[in-house]
Amino acid sequence: MFLHNLKYEIKLVLxxxxxxxxxxxxxxxxxxxxxxxxxxxxxxxxxDTIPVAVVKISENEVFDExxxxxxxGEQPALKAISEEEAKAKEMLFDGDVKGILYVGKTVELxxxxxxxxxxxxxxxxxxxxxxxxVIRDTMATDPSSLEAVIKELxxxxxxxxxxxxxxGNPDVYVQYFYNLIAMVAICGCNTGLHVSIDNQAxxxxxxxxxxCSGTPKSINLTAGLIGSCISQGVSMIFCVTFLxxxxxxxxxxxxxxxxxxxxxxxxxxxxxxxxxxxxxxARFEVKVAIAMSISxxxxxxxxxxxxxxxGILAEKAPWANRVNPVAIISDSFYCLNIYSDYRRFLTxxxxxxxxxxxxxxxxxxxxxxxxxxxx
Amino acid sequence: MKPxxxxxxxxxxxxxxxxxxxxxxxxxxxxxxxxxxxxNGSGKTTTINCLLSxxxxxxxxxxxxxxxxxxxxxxIKSEIGVIMQNVAVLDELSVRENIDYFCGLYITDKEKRxxxxxxxxxxxxxEDFVNFRPAKLSGxxxxxxxxxxxxxxxxxxxxxxxxxxxxxPQSRNRILExxxxxxxxxxxxxxxxxxxxxxxxxxxxxxxxxxxxxxxxGTKEELKGMIRNTESVSIEIxxxxxxxxxxxTHLPHVYETEYDGTxxxxxxxxxxxxxxxxxxxxxxxxxxxxxxxxxxxxxxxxFLEITGTALRDSKE
Numbered sequence: 001m002f003l004h005n006l007k008y009e010i011k012l013v014l015x016x017x018x019x020x021x022x023x024x025x026x027x028x029x030x031x032x033x034x035x036x037x038x039x040x041x042x043x044x045x046x047x048d049t050i051p052v053a054v055v056k057i058s059e060n061e062v063f064d065e066x067x068x069x070x071x072x073g074e075q076p077a078l079k080a081i082s083e084e085e086a087k088a089k090e091m092l093f094d095g096d097v098k099g100i101l102y103v104g105k106t107v108e109l110x111x112x113x114x115x116x117x118x119x120x121x122x123x124x125x126x127x128x129x130x131x132x133x134v135i136r137d138t139m140a141t142d143p144s145s146l147e148a149v150i151k152e153l154x155x156x157x158x159x160x161x162x163x164x165x166x167x168g169n170p171d172v173y174v175q176y177f178y179n180l181i182a183m184v185a186i187c188g189c190n191t192g193l194h195v196s197i198d199n200q201a202x203x204x205x206x207x208x209x210x211x212c213s214g215t216p217k218s219i220n221l222t223a224g225l226i227g228s229c230i231s232q233g234v235s236m237i238f239c240v241t242f243l244x245x246x247x248x249x250x251x252x253x254x255x256x257x258x259x260x261x262x263x264x265x266x267x268x269x270x271x272x273x274x275x276x277x278x279x280x281x282a283r284f285e286v287k288v289a290i291a292m293s294i295s296x297x298x299x300x301x302x303x304x305x306x307x308x309x310x311g312i313l314a315e316k317a318p319w320a321n322r323v324n325p326v327a328i329i330s331d332s333f334y335c336l337n338i339y340s341d342y343r344r345f346l347t348x349x350x351x352x353x354x355x356x357x358x359x360x361x362x363x364x365x366x367x368x369x370x371x372x373x374x375x
Numbered sequence: 376m377k378p379x380x381x382x383x384x385x386x387x388x389x390x391x392x393x394x395x396x397x398x399x400x401x402x403x404x405x406x407x408x409x410x411x412x413x414x415n416g417s418g419k420t421t422t423i424n425c426l427l428s429x430x431x432x433x434x435x436x437x438x439x440x441x442x443x444x445x446x447x448x449x450x451i452k453s454e455i456g457v458i459m460q461n462v463a464v465l466d467e468l469s470v471r472e473n474i475d476y477f478c479g480l481y482i483t484d485k486e487k488r489x490x491x492x493x494x495x496x497x498x499x500x501x502e503d504f505v506n507f508r509p510a511k512l513s514g515x516x517x518x519x520x521x522x523x524x525x526x527x528x529x530x531x532x533x534x535x536x537x538x539x540x541x542x543x544p545q546s547r548n549r550i551l552e553x554x555x556x557x558x559x560x561x562x563x564x565x566x567x568x569x570x571x572x573x574x575x576x577x578x579x580x581x582x583x584x585x586x587x588x589x590x591x592x593g594t595k596e597e598l599k600g601m602i603r604n605t606e607s608v609s610i611e612i613x614x615x616x617x618x619x620x621x622x623x624t625h626l627p628h629v630y631e632t633e634y635d636g637t638x639x640x641x642x643x644x645x646x647x648x649x650x651x652x653x654x655x656x657x658x659x660x661x662x663x664x665x666x667x668x669x670x671x672x673x674x675x676x677x678f679l680e681i682t683g684t685a686l687r688d689s690k691e
Contacts, residue, residue: 001479001480001483004476004479004480004483005479005480008465008468008472008476008479011467011468011472012465012467012468015467015468016467201429204463205459205461205462205463206463206464206465208429208457208459208463209457209459209463209477209524209525210480211427211429211446212427212429212452212455212457213452213453213477213480213481214449214450214452214453214480214481215449215480215481216447216449220480370428370445370446370447371428371429371430371431371446372429372430372431373430373431374390374430375424375429375430
């Protein structure tokens with residue numbers, strides 16, 4: 001009886017429209033949208049050659065050398081256009097160039113507006129001035145060491161040393177994908193809701209029919225919950241696989257644990273839906289609306305719609321992130337990816353486990369009624 | 376004497392102030408098609424839900440197959456087939472899968488279950504629709520699927536709670552014939568309805584319910600024998616002087632006349648040739664009339680006479 005029930009419970013969930021829409025299509029669509037949106041952000045971070053107009057006031061050999069170095073190579077920093085001052089100003093006004101370099105004894109920069117490009121130009125000119133001074137000094141005091149000085153100047157010296165705190169991918173945008181997986185997991189509450197509704201005589205006619213049958217309610221409920229968890233697990237694996245291998249989202253190296261964690265998160269969604277379905281008596285549509293509303297609020301609080309909300313909550317109400325199951329789920333993925341030890345990850349997994357147990361026990365307590373006061 | 380299959384004794388069910396079942400008692404013998412007849416809200420479905428141990432009741436005892444019925448009597452439940460008032464099938468499963476799923480809640484043996492499912496499909500005539508989802512079925516076919524899901528495991532007791540609501544006449548006849556066939560195959564049937572024609576057509580014994588109480592019980596002949604009315608004569612007549620109506624009222628065996636401006640209804644209790652005597656009065660008064668028909672008493676007349684309200688008025 002149990003296996004018979006289990007087989008049909010899995011079939012029922014996998015064929016349900018809500019399952020196909022929310023747990024299969026929705027992550028594909030939203031994941032793709034995220035990828036497209038964040039992909040353009042990454043593209044914007046690549047460096048483009050900056051066009052500048054060069055107005056020569058007098059000869060400056062040192063700067064000419066440096067300008068040649070800046071405008072040649074595989075990815076030159078600048079694209080220099082020599083112009084008269086009036087024309088250069090016109091080009092700057094039209095946006096054809098980002099700045100005007102006035103080259104005389106010293107180099108002056110003129111830009112219009114503020115921004116990343118202007119800052120880069122300012123930095124370049126500043127450096128040029130320093131290099132120019134050093135080179136001129138060297139030429140005047142010790143011309144024989146000029147070559148060595150130029151070599152030293154062209155060597156990048158970094159006073160900071162990068163020490164990685166993690167082996168994982170610290171990309172902030174991956175957090176959105178974690179939230180997406182968490183949302184798919186929590187949408188499993190719709191599946192769990194069905195288990196409760198379909199087994200209670202006062203909630204559905206199918207529930208009434210099942211309660212009249214020769215199969216104990218405990219078997220029906222157990223098969224329903226396990227079947228839903230299996231189906232939900234399938235959707236979670238599908239979601240992670242799609243994000244990782246189709247959209248190429250970098251989730252770090254612990255992919256197996258990520259899969260296991262996401263399946264567990266799916267079970268949490270099912271347990272939450274089962275609990276919501278078991279409490280009180282309301283029309284199925286009302287319960288679905290309640291479950292979806294709760295899910296969406298939890299997703300919002302975990303940062304699915306607004307990336308910085310989690311940070312705001314961490315500052316204003318830190319308990320909110322600790323009790324929000326969606327935040328726990330997405331944090332578990334984050335901990336798995338970022339931290340090399342599993343202590344934080346296991347804490348989050350334990351939190352999920354506690355939620356699953358509490359929701360399931362409460363759900364069973366409410367749903368196990370033998371007789372109903374009204375149907 | 377045939378054994379008792381269902382015994383309900385002194386059942387009381389209250390919803391707050393409302394008494395849904397008021398000391399209701401019933402005994403159903405093996406092999407019967409027992410009809411529970413009553414208007415909407417009379418307590419038929421509440422009785423069925425209490426009988427199935429779905430609903431908690433305030434007082435009384437219920438025995439099924441000689442044992443007290445409790446929610447955990449799964450062996451008793453295994454012998455019961457239930458066809459709910461509302462169609463209880465799963466939209467995501469096909470016709471065959473639905474029947475197999477619900478049958479599987481009773482029968483574990485795969486081979487036996489398969490045979491039962493095929494038989495149920497044949498029985499309700501859904502052979503051409505086995506791979507259809509419920510959403511693709513018409514109302515009548517859906518009702519048939521609902522029945523198949525309830526009887527596939529070959530129960531000894533079949534409970535049908537208004538199975539023909541919103542069903543076309545053709546499907547209704549098929550369902551009623553099916554119920555009689557199930558009964559011939561050995562099942563005891565409890566049939567609730569507010570359609571008296573259906574109950575009259577198939578039930579061997581009937582209990583009439585009103586406001587949570589059993590107001591009469593017996594075979595249809597016994598029930599009809601409980602009332603004065605033995606014949607109702609209806610005559611379409613456009614003009615009926617008061618003295619003629621009075622004259623008809625005083626004819627032998629006539630106990631009530633009713634005239635609504637177009638139709639005269641005369642109710643008689645016993646006697647023969649009542650129709651001839653009434654028509655003779657009209658001919659003597661040289662009054663023209665249209666269609667004339669004589670009807671034997673129905674269960675509606677029984678209900679009307681006992682409660683003072685027409686059963687038909689309660690139809691949806």
